[in-house]
Amino acid sequence: MFKKHQILSVGILLATLLSANAMAQNAVIVNGKSIPKAQLDKLVQRSGQPDNPQVRGQAREMLVTRELVLQEADKRGVLQNEIVREQLEQARMGVLVGAVFEDYIEKEGVAEADLKAAYDSVKAQYTGKEYHVEHILVEKESDAKAIIAQLKAGASFEEIAKAKSIDPGSAKNGGDLGWVSDKALVPEFSKAMVQLKNGQTTDKPVKSQFGWHIIKMIDSRDVKAPSIEEMKDQLKQMIMSDKNWQKAKFAEMMQKLRAKAKIQ
Known part of the structure; x- marks a missing residue:
């Protein structure tokens, strides 16, 4: 037979265990109202931030x-x-x-x-060479x-x-700038560049705000737009962000819903 103090000790132990278990399941208890830990986990996950004590503290x-x-509000x-x-x-x-609309x-x-209409409008921007x-x-003209x-x-x-080139971006590649538009370069460089034929090098140094350039033309070509397949995701995002398209699409959705509904 258990003595009274043994029964009391067991009761205290059980109460402590139950309390600890409740705290483990709850994120916090506010005026007796339990907020489950699962709710805290979901809030942290939706925040998009790394799961760490600081983020958890803010979410709590x-x-x-x-x-x-x-x-x-209830009170x-x-x-x-x-x-x-x-x-x-x-x-x-x-x-x-x-x-529902989403x-x-x-x-x-x-x-x-x-998609085709959006592609045609974007494609028209790919002009020139x-x-x-x-x-x-x-750094120096003499060099x-x-x-x-x-x-x-x-x-x-x-x-x-x-x-010898002091341009850190291209020097390691033998001075290669890759394919560039004349509009993407400083005016002095572009003006000298477009006058060169394939394989030709400038016979005089070209001065710009960066220093003195010697330019070599490798090749030139007409600007070519990417295919509609290559731009499909970008085009979709562009279309779906257009307010007029959203209004038209919403009207289309509502028209379909009304056509199927029995409205008396």
Whole structure:
């Protein structure tokens, strides 16, 4: 038979274990109202931030604030206020309308005609030429002239660029800038570049705000737009963010809903 103090000790132990288990399942208890740990986990996950004590602490405070406001709203009876109830219903409907429309767009997708129209408007922007060029950049005009003399004597443009160019982005690649538009470069560089023929190098140094350039033209071509398949995701985002398209698509959705509905 257990003695009274043994029964009391067991009771205390059980109460402690139950309390610890409840705390493990709850994120916080506010005025006796338990907020489950699962709710805290979900809030942290939705925040998009790394799961760490600081983020959890901020999320916990947010849950406490929310619960305190809800409790105070109940205590003050504001939920019985007709205006408040109408505003809450409007907010609820706003969320539902947005969710239904988003699901409709996801399932219906963007019409091929809309994609083609968007592609044609973007494609029209791909005009002019682009150039594949190399350059050597130095600080002094005298150094640039000396390099031009070396190139005329048969020296390797790429090797000199690696050894002497002060442009950190292209020097390691032998001065190669890849394919560029004349609009993407400083005016002095572009003006000299577009006058070169394929394989030709500037016979005089070109001055810009960065220093003195020796430019070599590798090739040139007409600007070519990416295919519609390559731009499909970008086009969809562009179309779906257009307010006029959204209005037209919403009207289309509502028209379909009304056509299927029995309205008396």
